Amino acid sequence: MSTETVTTVPAPSPASPPTVPCTVVWCTGRPYVLESSPGRSRWMGTDDRGRPEALSSAELQRRGWSYRRAGRARA
Numbered sequence: 362m363s364t365e366t367v368t369t370v371p372a373p374s375p376a377s378p379p380t381v382p383c384t385v386v387w388c389t390g391r392p393y394v395l396e397s398s399p400g401r402s403r404w405m406g407t408d409d410r411g412r413p414e415a416l417s418s419a420e421l422q423r424r425g426w427s428y429r430r431a432g433r434a435r436a
Contacts, residue, residue, distance in 0.1 A: 379395065380395070393406035393421065404418065
């Protein structure tokens with residue numbers, strides 16, 4: 362019987378999305394661009410059916426985002 366204690370450290374949350382208008386990021390394999398208007402910013406992209414989709418910065422962060430497109434596995 363082992364008496365070792367295992368400590369689990371939570372993974373750090375991803376950094377907040379950028380706030381510079383016209384910035385492009387990738388989320389769920391699709392590009393999103395930051396559109397800014399007075400008092401309101403939103404990330405615009407498309408859903409899995411090609412329809413326009415607006416995300417808040419919080420939603421983009423929850424789904425996970427990156428400055429680079431995820432690579433595909435090669436066959």
